[in-house]
Amino acid sequence: MLLQTTCYARAGLIGNPSDGYYGKTVSCAFEDFSATVVMYETPELQILPGEVDDAVFNDLDGLVKDVHLYGYYGGLRLLKATAKIFAEYCREHGISLPRRNFTARYSTNIPRLVGLGGSSAICTAMFKSLIKFYEVTVAREIIPTLCWQAEGRELGIQCGLQDRVIQVYEGLVFMDFNRQLFEQRNYGHYVPLDPALLPRIYIAYDPRRAEISGVYHHRLKVLFDEKKPDVVAAMSEFAGFAQAMYEALVAGKKEKIPALMNANFDLRDRIFNVSAENRNMVLAARRTGASAKFAGSGGAIVGTYEDDAMYAALTQAMAGIGCSILKPAIGLGQFRPGLE
DSSP, X not given: OEEEEEEEEEEEEESTTGGGGTOEEEEEEEEEEEEEEEEEEESSOEEOOOTTSOOOOSSHHHHHHHHHHHOSOOSHHHHHXXXXXXXXXXXXTTOOOOSOEEEEEEEEOSOTTSSSOHHHHHHHHHHHHHHHHHXXXXXXXXXXXXHHHIIIIITOOOOOSHHHHHHHHOSEEEEEOOHHHXXXXXXXXXXXXXXXXXXXXXXXXXXXXXXXXXXXXXXXXXXXXXXXXXXXXHHHHHHHHHXXXXXXXXXXXXXXXXXXXXXXXXXXXXXXXXXHHHHHHHHHHHTTTOOOEESSSSSEEEEEOOSHHHHHHHHHHXXXXXXXXXXXXXXXXXXXXXXX
């Protein structure tokens, strides 16, 4: 049995970072980048290293740069933590697993540490692989929570839920992480949407602007836990932007989306002191007339553009500051026309 499971990169279109604080978001998965886990039966259980587990460098400076950007740990810990959470969930819920072992290895071409969901894609692909390998059923809505626990509870990585939700559901999804609802059942309210509702979307990124998102999320959690009034109020406002975007999408009012996305970044910049190089990506895009905000925690932006002429201007502007740009390929995911 040879299983190959793929999860796609994601962009937080609006509402982030409130997903870690019982807020709301709208996110999309796009098929231009992905992480894949290959799993097959073997006598012993083995997890093989992948691209994020670099152990060979050109020189000492290369090692120092790698550690500075990516820390001391790679993708192996993500697969191990996910397997542990999967096994514990099955045990706690009386799910009997066949007595067989596997070898698992992962590969990814998602740009690293630029806020496109690279680590969560590895975790989610691993969890989906385990479900298929052991031929068990886990409710779709709980899988993102379990993947989130693998990174958060097991590895101590501060992160929100939206990455895992969109990488399980794919396509375009509105997410409401209402606290009472989440604490009652351990997952939020997830609504798949038709990607055709979106205006024209672009994504731009620069790996040189890579940041460890867990560091940003850790600082944010400290401020939130201290109940800093501006931070607590901002989370509610971020969630409000997501709600407004959801309502605009289902009402067919695409013209409202650019201003909402811009407002999301502007609030973030006021509250959380965005670095100059990341702010410059947003400002360069906006000078062409496009909207722009972070796709995640920095290093990549997402926004809307009006036409081919504006996209050409965007391409030139992004190239001028060393960024790549693309029109994301957003699939239907769990949305089924005629059934929603």
